[in-house]
Amino acid sequence: MSKKVIVPIGPQHPALKEPACFSLTLEGEKVLSAVVGVGYNHRGLEKSCESRSYIQSLYIIERVCGICSHSHSTCFLQCAEELAGVEITRRAAYIRVLMGELERLHSHLLWLGVAAHLIGFDTLFCYAWRDRELVLDLLADLGGNRVNYGINTPGGVRRDVTPEQIQDILSTMDILDKQLAYYVELALGDTVLAARLANVGKLSKEECIHFGAVGPTARAAEVNYDIRKVGPTAAYAEIPFNVITDTHADVFGRTVVRVLEMVESVKMVRYAVANMPDGDILVKFPRKVPAGEVVSRYEAPRGEDVHYVKANGSEHPERVRVRAPSEANWHGMAHMIEGDYLADAPLIIAAIDPCYSCTDRAFVLNNNNTGEQQVFDWKQLRQYSIDFYKKEHGFDASKIKIAEKKHF
């Protein structure tokens, strides 16, 4: 009889991208049981909203997640706007959808890269993250930042979309179409990828319902559940798309779902820019919100995002509760890991795409010698980088070709 060994993974571990603790009991290489510990990153954001105005709370809520920031800010505003009796304009609703689908694209591309890296397929990792940069450039151009875009504001959106930006979006979608065709071919036809991902981290349809799994994790198990269909908000009811499901109920299925969802998102982005109504982007939002309570939902890239806001008639919310999709997907995690190999654990954990923060790009540099601040545009920043590496590391990066940035 082999000896049982308990292996802790986390809260800080090279295989984890965020702090969580998995205590795995092994027999040989097989995981007999798993205990999942989370909560290392609880920041008390909900409490801090209670002493701030709605617009201040919006910027806190946007920082719940560095990847699906737009999902959280939209969901929070849906609550606040319903409480205040404010209906946003159709153009603002379309812009929210546009940002939401671009966010889904960059989130799924990020996930595809992480998953590829974890299985040693670093070529795919590089491709996916290269393509994600194109989407991040669009988001930075439309909102002002790469991850916390700040496009949303109570009563609508802060920035309109210009015809030039629409041309940029469409030309980027052309590039993504070609790349996505390759990813679809890989996901559906590559035998090595299928052999590595199939039957890893199984969670059946019944188990998804039992553990309350959401998003691509559930849809990969034939669960036809997408908030954009079951409770559409913004302009989702007007925009045609297919809910992608799969039957494999494992990491392979989750890969297929995310890749095919990106194809749908590209179609939705095209539809949104082609059918975007004219008009204002903002309506007046009151400083004080009438008393009441509202629950709103939004389909974030990882699944159902739920927000609850209770108003007390003042400028501050009485209570805010955020249930991010990862919070729903952790419940089935132990079950997904149990029975699999230890080496699969990082991949299974990554397959629900747990949230972690991205670092924003810096455009303002401090000169250590003079203390002066200098604002760099894109070309200056690139030149600074080339000079730095040439001087410090003897590496000349000037011949590397990268896409031109039109709006920085």
Added chain:
Amino acid sequence: MTAAQTQEQIIAKYPSLEGKVHIASDLRVWVDALPASEFEDLLAYVHDEMKYDFFHLVIGLDSGENLEFVYILSQWEAPADNEVLLLLKQYAPKSNPVIKSVSDRYANATWHERELVDLLGAIVEDLPPGLSYPLPDGWPEGNYPLRKDWKVEFFDPLTLTYNPPAPAEEKPEEGGAK
């Protein structure tokens, strides 16, 4: 099941809830807060008979004298484009904030209920054993950050101690009796 059918069915079973079941929108039905003893029976009915069998989350609130708990439920077999959320509420006095775990019916409720324990000081009976969530080890007992009387400015995160100012001493009235 539509919002109107949900409302009708609950009132038919519990006539005392007439006027306490509200349709807030096409896809939202709210039931006013019930004491824990009545809530348990209603929850069993909506789960077992009405098939509100999918649990989204439970939210805890400090409402002054009581703690309130909002349960968000839906039907798994609902139409794919018209899902109603049923929002049930129960309350328990802060002096004895005991509620019963719903994890026997909804397996994914446990972590949400652990949060009620840590952040609001609820006592959740029959909660399966497990790690606490989300406060760190060594968190001082009796400190419930989501209660309204708990102020973050009095908490020292380095020493994990809560240091509220001492209550002001009552000053004797100047001048005495006239």
